[in-house]
Amino acid sequence: MANITERIKTLCPSATVEGYNIPVVTVDDDHWHALAKALHDDPELAYTYLVTIVGMDWTDSLGAIYYMMNTDADRILGVKVLAKGTREQPLITSAADIWKVATLYEREVYDFYGIIFLNNPDMRRLFLNIDWVGYPLRKDYDANPDINPVSIESERQSDFTKVYSRSADGTVNCTEERIFQPEDFVVNIGPQHPATHGVLRFRTCVDGETVKKIDVYMGYIHRGIEKLCETLTYPQTLHFMDRMDYFSAHNYHHALCMLYEKAAGIEISRRAQVIRVMMDELSRIASHCLFIGTYCMDLGATTMLFYTLRVREQILDIMEKTCGARMTFNYDCIGGVMADLDENFVADVKALLETIPANIKEYNTLFTGNVIAKNRLTDVGVLSREDAIAYGVTGPSGRASGWACDMRKLQPYSIYPELDFEEIVATEGDSMARFQCRVREIEESAKILWQLVDNIPEGEYCVKVPKVLKLPAGSWFQVTEGCRGAFGLYLESDGTTKPYRLKIAPPCLPQAGVVDHITRGFKIADLITIGGSLDYIVPDMDR
């Protein structure tokens, strides 16, 4: 770690390094772009994967923290960039030319904080309406409903995007660029459309049946969870994790609890850890099963959905017995889990695990081995390893492109280091590989569960934590593995009972950002294939 700090010092002498669990380098905007380039290109540093950009408002100044990761090792680095200019027009130089996914992340920061990124090719709002007044995550945002009323009039739409750049004399210019040409045939797919897996909207420019360009619109289920978290106490923020990626409810809960425990210095019992990991893996099986089902349904094989839901229902039964709910469990809590396991838990899990190999065999016979499915999936939507990293596509989708990005292996947490499981990596990068990666991950999750199901240690399921939890001032960042990829969490605490800033970096946002890149040149029907194989959950990307 020390030599990296030194290297950064030599690259940028003005930078300061500090940090709690992750080193954070602070630079000003003038040195930022050169440093970013060096961090990305230097073969020794090679921070090629941008995890997220955390927009920040420290009331006196605005800024952004770029969290980046080395793809081969397990190093994470944060770079805090302070914005230049006034509060009305804060400026940061864009890193969109270095990490492709930064285009999308910077739009998000612009949307929430009004920070303008110079040279970003697409500086529009991401989640909010084009006419939205104010930047909601700023601390001085006026939430008066009269300013931004609920309107039933169709939102204004523009075919233009803005690009800000700094001219030689230091003034900032804004140029407008067209997204679609006037002669383009643009088909609007979504937000209410059976194939977008929720309320995502694609404006698709087509030539006959061939897709020429896609412009993704999000925010149709943007619920402002990050802002809401700032008004709630730490335990109260937990339940939002169930409602983002509702298939990874346990995994997200686990992640946030772990972050709070790390910050508060709480050590949880081994029993709680085992229970959490088991629930994570059960969720993963349920999630991937539903993926297989809905994906096949998108491709027209409706019957598969019912076969996969059978397994999911079985898992939901297990969870319901222990957690008392079918979907929004709210089971993990700070210090452990809410309640002890149901008495039949072990027997139920074993019964489930025994049915899984037969079910997977059935899925493969019905769908994977089908010649139509093969033709529809093979070589469709190929994502290369470099692009997967540049666009930040993690999870099974990234692993299908040959990028070993399983955070359970790269950033070992909880009891995962002790477990024996294989990281599923394919090299093809097409829709078929993405599909099969998920099918094989079900088997790996089952393997983990077999290791744990007979070895649940005795002990308390929840340690005592103070009723009113205060976290020490500081900032923490952590990346864990949800069902759909790397789930980043950034917490900044000012020492009170409420988080000063809780940034959620969901895995689905970059997956939506890559759709345009991998769909071009394919058919409209392939858009469904590709979108489905990426398996994004819209409430997760919108938060």
Add this chain to the structure above:
Amino acid sequence: MPYGEWKDNEYIEKLVQELRDSGTNVVVGSLDKLINWGRSNSVWPLTFATSCCGIEFVSLGAARFDMARFGWEVARSSPRQADFMMVAGTIVHRMVPVFRRLYDQLAEPKYVIACGSCAISGGPFRKSYHVAKGIEDIVPVDVFVPGCPPRPEAMIYGIMQLSRKMKVERFFGGVNRQEKLKDFLAAHPVEGVED
């Protein structure tokens, strides 16, 4: 299903009473009955889901809960062909115009079920800057199904209540829902659209 088991909804019982009190012509009455029988037994949903509740709606179609038993499985993707809209999930500011347009596109007679606490009141996201506080201000709602998300059994119960509501409606004469709807639309106008 025996009628006695279903007398648990005061609102519908009131409707039934009104209907009985006002009395009606034999021919028109039996025609009404026939039409209502058809309508209430053929309730086709629009595939509309924004978040978590939508997944429970998928479970509702699956083998365990099997809404096909009641004939609700013909989920239409086109609003023109659907009978009711199960508002499953949060409706946010940006979605409101889209949602309202979908409602306007539904062909009469159309019904709305607000499913889950988000659709009823904004639920856990009520205090958010970007969430509509319940869909009642946007469209008229026929049935509310509470829960976060409601269990599939609750959804079945909700749709059954809707079906009951259809049974006590009048196609000929009386104050029909279309007139009620006119009042609603007059109170919630859409600019540039003449109803």
Add this chain to the structure above:
Amino acid sequence: MQALFLDTTGVHTLLTETLNLQPWLAVTIECLLVGVGLLLVYSVLALIYIYYERKICAAFQCRLGPNRVGPWGLLQSIADMFKMLIKEIIHLQHIDRFLFALAPYLVIIASMLAFAVLPWGDGLQIIDFNIGIFFLIAVSSIGVLGILLAGWSSNNKFTLIGSLRSGAQMVSYELSIGLTVLTMVCLAGSMSVSDICAEQSDLWFIFKGHVPALIAFVIYMIAGTAETNRGPFDLPEAESELTAGYHTEYSGIHFGFFYLAEYLNLFVVSGVASLLFLGGWQPLHFPGWDTFNGIMDYCPGTVWFLAKCFALSFVIIWFKWTYPRLRIDQLLSLEWKYLLPINLFNLVLMVIVIVYGLHF
């Protein structure tokens, strides 16, 4: 079998002699009667088919299917029909109103005309003339016109894409249907539906024509599925891609027409398949097996015909609920690169079989 034979001469005598009507008037009344009968049978059959598919689909998906409305859910599709009849028909602005209204009627008329040709029993058939099978192919292609008009006149991009897909698909697969029909007509030596049935009185064509007939049968089933726009060839209305495809903008009974026609086309396709390959209304006969043939004759022809149709429809429904959907380019290459050459080869094979008398 004779019991089910509908003797229309009786009606004719009644009209012309007992009521003393003019011949032209009598013919008009007869036509009307037949038309009303046709409509009735058509709609009842469509309702049965809707129920049939929903039950089969449920069985494939380990569900129960409709079982609450009426005994075993039998009245489900009737309830649906009542609902559909009184559902609002939405009038859109900025559309070609005339074509928009015309399209569903074209679709339903096409399927009804094709339906009229099917032989339900010995002589139990509405139109029987010497080019019956040719007429059937001709009228069934009117349907595509309706779909194209529906997609075009709705002024909606989804419907337009759906209808263009449909146009490409129907035109391509009609070729296959035409060629398989031609293959079988070669074997039958006639285009008249009743003659084709009569030819199969000793042995069904699928046995008589052995290899080429079997190839033709498989191709016909594939092309027939494509002609009815059903999965895995349901691209024109691919739900997950184009919401509801060409009929996205239709509501009420206009949508009902598309819905009915979809199911009736399924019946027509299975009916033609049973006519060409499985002997139409002819019972299962094998030359020389007199006792067996005698037993088979106890079952009336109409029952045979319906049973064959339902069995073949079952296969087509089975396709739909098993296979994923094809992509448009794969769909077209399947037709033009595989089915068409095989079909042409098969036609030659059939001619060789006939010329050298290699058939049974």
